[in-house]
Amino acid sequence: MKLFKNQWSNIIIAVVILAMIIPGIRKPIQIFVNKILAFSPSITSEEKRESIADYNWVLEKNNKERKEFTDIKGEVILVNFWATWCPPCIAEMPSFELLYRDYKEKIEFLFVSNEDHETVRGFLNRKKYSIPAYRPLSEAPEPLNGTTLPTTYLISKSGQIVIMKVGSADWNSEAVRKTIDKLLLE
16 A cells, blocks of 8 residues: 555646546646646837738638638628638637627628538537638738748738637736737827
């Protein structure tokens, strides 16, 4: 029995390793850890902000409706590159949903995934999310070249990238809301 008491730390480590190896257990753990570690994204200082080089980008909404990026030039835009299989993407979706509910009439939300519409629609329906999902029909303009998932950009009316965040974040934070409110007044 004494031997067993001294082995608790080894048993815990073994259980964690096994949990990370078994796919059915690994994904929920990764999502949980990402939710815990998600903080409000940082605002890019004005002198370091990049601007959208070109608004020539075509997207297709889940209902097959085309969306021209040029049509929303001059608006505040939030672009999120994500996937249904990506644990950090899934972890930040609840905060996006809350933000979307409050700002959907004020700013443009573009949740962009390279996955087929049926996969994305099924995921959103299961989770009861109302966020608008798109699939790119052309390459994203520079510097919106997020190759890591998730990557999110908050773009001002003048086309400046005010927030660029790689990885999961808490998008429903007070800091993000204040930043959006400020951008809407410009």
